[in-house]
Structures are given as C-alpha cells and as structure tokens.
Amino acid sequence: MRDKLIEKTHKYKKMLQDALDSIEVTPREDSYFMKISDDFLNMARSYYKDGVYFLDREDYEDALASFSYGHAWLDAGMRLGIFKSSSTNHKLFSV
DSSP, X not given: OHHHHHHHHHHHHHHHHHHHHHEEEOSOTTSHHXXXXXXXXXXXXXXXXXXXHHHHTTOHHHHHHHHXXXXXXXXXXXXXXXXXXXXXXXXXXXX
C-alpha cells in the first residue's frame, strides 16, 4: 500500500509541474481578472512548494494532498477562463 502511495504522489507531482509549465494567463494586464489569475497561480505554486517540502521529508500523505490542491487551483482557473494551457495532454485538466 505504501508503494502505491509513493507512486501516486510522484505522479501527482509531475502532473502539477506539467500543468504549471503549460499555464498561460489570459486576462488583460489591467483587468480585475488578472489579480484573480495571479492569486490562483500563486496558490498553485505555493502548494507545489509545500508538496516538495513534504516529499523531501517522506510525508507522502501531505505531499499528495498539496500536489492535489495545487492542481485544483489551476483546474479551477481553467474552468473560469483565466488560464489556458499550451499542453497537448488533454488529461492534464478537466475542461
């Protein structure tokens, strides 16, 4: 069971990193939505950093949760339309 947790944690880390690498912000610079996209992107990056911190300490449960939450912020931004993705991986986001 622990092996599956470790495998899933690394999978979600890679998925979040790929998502972060592919994100493009869509609102205009002077738009209110630009502030929202900045907040969403900052949250996703923060959760990624938290996940790496937990992973380094072999706290796989908290690492997995962090990577999952980080990805959720990006996914929500995609649904809201404040992000688009340059990735051709259609499984990266739920939209």
